[in-house]
Amino acid sequence: xxxxxxAVVAELNDLCADLEAAGKPVAIMExxxxxxxxxxxxxAKSLLPSSLRLVSGPxxxxxxxxxxxxxxxxxxxxxxxxxxxxxxxxxxxxxxRGSLETxxxxxxEIAVVYSARDAVKLAEENPTKRVIFLSVGFETTTxxxxxxxxxxENRGIDNLLILAQNKLVIPAMHALLGGGEMPINGxxxxxxxxxxxxxxxxxxxxxxxxxxxVVAGFELHNMLLxxxxxxxxVAAGENRVENxxxxxxxxxxxLHAQAIVDKVFQPCDAVWRxxxxxxxxxxxxxxxxxxxxxxxxxxxEMGPDVCPAGCICGEVIxxxxxxxxxxxxxxxxxPIKPVGxxxxxxxxxxxxxxxxxxxxxxxxx
Amino acid sequence: MSERKRKEEPCITMAHGxxxxxxxxxxxxxxxxxxxxxxxxxxxxxxVLPQVDGxxxxxxxxxxxxxxxxxxxxxxxxxxxxxxxxLVVMGAKPLALSLGMIIEEGLPLxxxxxxxxxxxxxAREAGVVIATGDTKVIERGKGDGLMINTAGIxxxxxxxxxxxSRIEEGDLLLINGNVADHGLAVMSVREHLEFDTDLLSDAxxxxxxxxxxxxxxxxxxxxxxxxxxxxxxxxxCDLAADTGFSVEIEEANVPISRVALHTAELLGLDPLSVAxxxxxxxxxxxxxxxxxxxxxxxxxxxxxxxxxxxxxxxTPPLVELITRGGGRRMVTRPYGEExxxxx
Amino acid sequence: MCLAVPGKILEIVDSGExxxxxxxxxxxxxxxxxxxxAMVPEAEVDDWVLVHAGFAMSVLDEKEAKExxxxxxxxxxxDVELVGNEPTPKGDEDDQ
Numbered sequence: 001x002x003x004x005x006x007a008v009v010a011e012l013n014d015l016c017a018d019l020e021a022a023g024k025p026v027a028i029m030e031x032x033x034x035x036x037x038x039x040x041x042x043x044a045k046s047l048l049p050s051s052l053r054l055v056s057g058p059x060x061x062x063x064x065x066x067x068x069x070x071x072x073x074x075x076x077x078x079x080x081x082x083x084x085x086x087x088x089x090x091x092x093x094x095x096x097r098g099s100l101e102t103x104x105x106x107x108x109e110i111a112v113v114y115s116a117r118d119a120v121k122l123a124e125e126n127p128t129k130r131v132i133f134l135s136v137g138f139e140t141t142t143x144x145x146x147x148x149x150x151x152x153e154n155r156g157i158d159n160l161l162i163l164a165q166n167k168l169v170i171p172a173m174h175a176l177l178g179g180g181e182m183p184i185n186g187x188x189x190x191x192x193x194x195x196x197x198x199x200x201x202x203x204x205x206x207x208x209x210x211x212x213x214v215v216a217g218f219e220l221h222n223m224l225l226x227x228x229x230x231x232x233x234v235a236a237g238e239n240r241v242e243n244x245x246x247x248x249x250x251x252x253x254x255l256h257a258q259a260i261v262d263k264v265f266q267p268c269d270a271v272w273r274x275x276x277x278x279x280x281x282x283x284x285x286x287x288x289x290x291x292x293x294x295x296x297x298x299x300x301e302m303g304p305d306v307c308p309a310g311c312i313c314g315e316v317i318x319x320x321x322x323x324x325x326x327x328x329x330x331x332x333x334x335p336i337k338p339v340g341x342x343x344x345x346x347x348x349x350x351x352x353x354x355x356x357x358x359x360x361x362x363x364x365x
Numbered sequence: 366m367s368e369r370k371r372k373e374e375p376c377i378t379m380a381h382g383x384x385x386x387x388x389x390x391x392x393x394x395x396x397x398x399x400x401x402x403x404x405x406x407x408x409x410x411x412x413v414l415p416q417v418d419g420x421x422x423x424x425x426x427x428x429x430x431x432x433x434x435x436x437x438x439x440x441x442x443x444x445x446x447x448x449x450x451x452l453v454v455m456g457a458k459p460l461a462l463s464l465g466m467i468i469e470e471g472l473p474l475x476x477x478x479x480x481x482x483x484x485x486x487x488a489r490e491a492g493v494v495i496a497t498g499d500t501k502v503i504e505r506g507k508g509d510g511l512m513i514n515t516a517g518i519x520x521x522x523x524x525x526x527x528x529x530s531r532i533e534e535g536d537l538l539l540i541n542g543n544v545a546d547h548g549l550a551v552m553s554v555r556e557h558l559e560f561d562t563d564l565l566s567d568a569x570x571x572x573x574x575x576x577x578x579x580x581x582x583x584x585x586x587x588x589x590x591x592x593x594x595x596x597x598x599x600x601x602c603d604l605a606a607d608t609g610f611s612v613e614i615e616e617a618n619v620p621i622s623r624v625a626l627h628t629a630e631l632l633g634l635d636p637l638s639v640a641x642x643x644x645x646x647x648x649x650x651x652x653x654x655x656x657x658x659x660x661x662x663x664x665x666x667x668x669x670x671x672x673x674x675x676x677x678x679x680t681p682p683l684v685e686l687i688t689r690g691g692g693r694r695m696v697t698r699p700y701g702e703e704x705x706x707x708x
Numbered sequence: 709m710c711l712a713v714p715g716k717i718l719e720i721v722d723s724g725e726x727x728x729x730x731x732x733x734x735x736x737x738x739x740x741x742x743x744x745x746a747m748v749p750e751a752e753v754d755d756w757v758l759v760h761a762g763f764a765m766s767v768l769d770e771k772e773a774k775e776x777x778x779x780x781x782x783x784x785x786x787d788v789e790l791v792g793n794e795p796t797p798k799g800d801e802d803d804q
Contacts, residue, residue, distance in 0.1 A: 001691030033708060034711060041635075043692015061708055087761070088633075088704030112704055113557050114632075115762025117728075117744065122557065140710035141707060144763040147727065147746050154727045192710040195758065195766045220690035248758050248766045257747045257765065335700045346633075347708050356694045358683060546795075553739070562739040563795040624738030624795060631713050631736050707711055707761045 005047070008224045013049045015231045020051040026234050027053040027183055028227060029319050031169060032190030033060030033347035034218055040356035042220040052231070055319035056352075058172050059190055061137045062089050062345035063317065064272040066305035069136075069165050070095035075300050076132050076163065077108035083126060085111045085119035086134040093344045096306065116148035123152065123160035132294045135164045139196040142166045142283060143257035146264035149285070149292050161294035164284055167270060169193050170201055171281035176318055177209045184319055186212035186230035188223070191245045196261075198253025199243040210239045217245040264289055271305050273341045274314035313340035316349050323350040330354060377472045382502025392500065395478060399485040404461055404496035412496035414461060417520050422457035424448060425516035433476065433510050436550045437565025438642070441483035444513040446568045446642055447593070449491045453572045454589040454645060456527045456579070457519030461496035462488065464515055468500060469508035480511060491570030493517070525579050529648075531587045532608045536676045537654040539647040541574060541661055542669035543567065544597050545625045548639035548703070552632065558705060563624050569643035574666040578647055581660035585653030590646050595698055596638040600646050601674075601684040602698040612684045614674035614696065633706030637686075638699035648676075712760040714768060717753050720745065734759055738795065 001009070019026055030036055036056045039045050045054065058064050070093050077084045077100060084100060091100050091112060104110040109129075113119055119133035135145045145166065152160040169190065176182060189202055194215045202213035212233035216226030226244045233240060243249050261283070270282025285293050295302070307314060310328050315321040323329045323342065333339035335351050342350035380387040397405070404412045428444045445462065452459045464484065468477065488495055547566040552558060571591065579586055592600040597619070601612045621636055629636040643666060649657050654672055661670035679685070684696040715734035723731050730745040734757060743759045745751050748767050757764035 005690050032710075040694050041688070042690055043686075043688035043694050044690070046693040047691070087707045089706045089708050091704055092701070111557050114705055114707070114741075117762050118557050137707065138710060140712065140760050140765065143747055143765075144744070144761050147744065147763070151725060151727045154725065190710070192712045192758075192760060192765070195712070220688070220692070248768055254747055254766060256749065260747070345708065346706065355697045358685065358693070358695045560739055560741045564739065565795055622738070622795060627713065627737040628739040630711075631739060631741070633711050 008228050009047050012228050015235050016049040016052045025051045026185050028186050029055045029057045029184045030188040031057035031059040036352045037347045038218040040352050056349035058317040060345050060347045063341040063348045066271040066273045068303040072302050074103050077103040081129045083109040083129050083131045085113050088112045116145045120148050120152050123157050130159050132161045135162050138193050140192045143260050146260045149264050162292045163294040166283040168281050173205050175278040185234045189213050189215040191217045194249045196254050196257045200251045202241045206239045206241050212239050213241045215243040215245050215249050274307050308339045311340035313342045316342050323353040375474045377468050399481050400495045402494040420521040422455050422519045422521050424451040427514045429512050435554045438568040439483050441480035442487045444515045445487035446570050448515040448517040449570045450591045452517045452519040453575045454591050456522050456525045459493040459519040461494050462515050462517045464495045464498035466500045467512040468502050469510050470505040472510050529588050529607045534678050535651050536648050537651050537672050538674045541667040543620045543622050545636035545639035547642040549628045567643035574664050577660050577664045582653045582657040585650035588648040592641050594640050598637040598696045599698045605682045605684050609682050610676040611679040611682050613677050614686050616688050618671050618673045620669045620671050634703050712758045714758050717755050
């Protein structure tokens, strides 16, 4: 262990022991799925005091994408002269009748892209086809999609369509906290979302619900430092917004990115898989860009979100249960045959537990 | 791949696979002369191999890769390395390969020529001959340009005993160099995901390196496996499952180039799960480990070799990684095709 | 939630498109990818930018970076003592 990591861990140990002795053990929610994975991958979890409970939140865009959306994407993939352009993350997510991967096996054209700009390029190169870009993601990802819509419009590319299910972090935090007593003492806030929305965006959360919010990057020392800052605030009875990722996150965020998103998208109610509808937590294309909306070109509708029997993903992503408390975890539900959304994405809470957590490991295979 | 091939470029046609004049011309002008050797030259229906002393070892592997050529290698190079390596990690001396090529109508003859050149050069490098072969042509749109199957036959060495059941607590794991180069290099030329990179595939025939390791460690080299698809983590998970011991790996000791580390990060991939084609994982009794490591480092394919971990009796049998920061986590095998992610 | 990696701007090209504006060839320690600079109009050659899905999302402030040198080094992977060797960097002859 390097000395800076050692120092942070030592102080965390002392503070958490004191708080536990006082009957006030600390629970912190990491909102972001990349934090969930990074906390495991870097070994941070193994260095934390046992009395500090980390709870994973709803910050994995794949996990919270409703099953109805996946089914719709599969239906669209089956339409003639359609190319589905998608991030690799979405390819294996199962819907009611299969995944994009199984659709590809049946002959559908599925193009894995790295950037929304590649979808524009794909549309330009295939003028006789309709290229449908699966637009998922949080605030970090949406500006690029918005810019790509503007690019397509500017260049008169009319065969690019967007199936939007972009989501917003702050309304989801309000929904989690607004439901009554939430056994969480503070929030580890997503570093890369915060580049866009700025650390000031968490002020209402900190003020209204009395929860410390600390923005962190994804490297071991930085994540541990952020956890220490939260625990220090908890011990002192404070509830401020702090930013230990000031290398790249500012208070107001990236105003250019915010403006580009605002030009193309507007807030809408959105269904979060296994949680349900959260008011004004999603984004839809504004009317003037309505012709890019994939749904307006096909006689198809988004079906309901269905939660598989026995699956407690809804409770897991709201911090009410750990994956290990699910009867299906590791037996009926594994990354190879996922039942619930948290096992589907590699940064889903259940997948991360299955992949990295020795204590819940049943067997190598 | 490319739908707009230059019309004037000479290409494979269905006639090349008809078994007639065109087939003979293709074989006699473009393939056989480059692969010529005493076993192949009679051009009979089967190759007749010389009598050998010892047990025989046989393997087969099929190769599909898109595109056919990638930084640091091509499908021809892979088709020889893959099968030769499957023989040598068993402790066999490769004798001969078969070569089956399924060629898609429309493949430029110039591309075919480069692939056959590559096969010939790699076979020479690996010290193995192509003893028999076959070509078929399939209609445009029904293949990936060129698909290759190679089978290999070798003679087992009798001075070593490579068997996972001989592994004991305290045995050490060695790898001969940087992980993840091959998979990342191939990904850099995949459709829609192209990027420019200094990375090159590590594909290489491992026979001479493995001779070196076995000469240095003898029977104390207990097991060898090439971490191809599934990467290093796949091999380690197999070992934990097969031996009943846990495997403990030090992240800081696993050789990786800065480029590969950052490229994997860029694509959201775990470098431990990315494919290699010129690496071998060796399990060595701990008293022999230093000697084997020194021998490895002195070999052209082993300069970056390192001891990366050990077998322990921790239960249940799992693979655990000690991270650079001093934490611990489990290592599991990848689930399937690793796709670049944004999350 | 969102992967983003720091890279250094090698060169900036005007795409000629009013929307996309400038794009940059960004070096990620040996692999190079084009990224749009539309969200970071202040970015210049030699700046470090954080790139997510083909878009530069922020310029790493130099003053801030110096104060956070350890964190920057960690973000760039410079804290790790790599035991691997490096491939020979390609020349730029194929780009320009």
